[in-house]
Amino acid sequence: MNIILIGPQASGKGTQAERLAARTGMKHFSTGEAFRAEVMSGSELGKRLKRCMDSGELVPDNVVNEVTRKAVEQNRERGLIFDGYPRTKEQAEFLDRITRVDAVVAIEVSDEVAVQRISSRYVCSKCGKGYNTVTLPPKQAGKCDEDGASLVQRDDDKPEAVRKRLADYHAKTAPLISFFEGKGARIIRIDGEQPIEEVFEDVTAALRV
Ligand SMILES: [Zn+2]
Structure with a gap:
């Protein structure tokens, strides 16, 4: 079984993915973690990744997809929980070509x-x-x-920056739910504004795991 956890920033999907992996024994696939592991391995792909990351550029789709392909090939039996991938239509189409997505769990949180x-x-x-x-x-x-030093807000955490990323999520990532629905995946919508424990109960009940 392969599952995609989808949700905006601050939906808590990373935490839910981790817990779901611990419960089911499935592999938790987050791009950030997969990138670091690939770089550590010293592979050719890892070297290409390191160059992208060091230069501060966005990792191109074809590189992200290669990392994903590896994870899919290594975890055919175990199954994967995708967290933070796919983010775009191109990535979704790639994933659909290399494996089957059984369920999409959408963790819904209002912009506010x-x-x-x-x-x-x-x-x-x-x-x-x-x-x-x-x-x-x-x-x-x-x-x-x-140390009594003053606390500051990261630019990325300021409301304007958050709203910009949310707009990007609504435009590019949220439509992937209907893309996978069209490919036969089960769509599970969860109220992500509840406490973490209740979100997890809803997720596991819906997936029957
Ligand atoms: Zn301090």
Whole structure:
């Protein structure tokens, strides 16, 4: 069985993918992790990847697809949980050519909640320790617990940047749900605004795992 977990930033799909992999023994495939492993292996593909990553460029589709092909070939028996892939129509078409996707689990979170979850993240300007004003607040507002340095927001976590990525998700990634539905995958929609534990219960109940 192969499953795609799809959802916007801050939907918690990475956490759900990890837990689902632990529960089922399936392979959790996240591109970031797969890229690092490929670079570590020292393969030709890893060297190409390293050049892209070092130059700060977006890793081209054909390279991302090669990494995916390897994972698919190595995990035919075990099955894969895709997290953060595919992101585009081209990647979805590639995946459809090399394997069958049995289910797409869409973890749904409104834009408002996503913006609120991400824009409550702060980091220490000195030691880099992460905080969250809602779930992990510092003892004293705006100051690091460790060294008292001021907490700052990453540019990427500012509401405008988050909204831009959400727009990109709605335009490019969300339509992949109907693409895979058209290929016969089961579509499972989960309310991602619930607590993590309840989201996981809904996911496992729907997949019967
Ligand atoms: Zn600090």
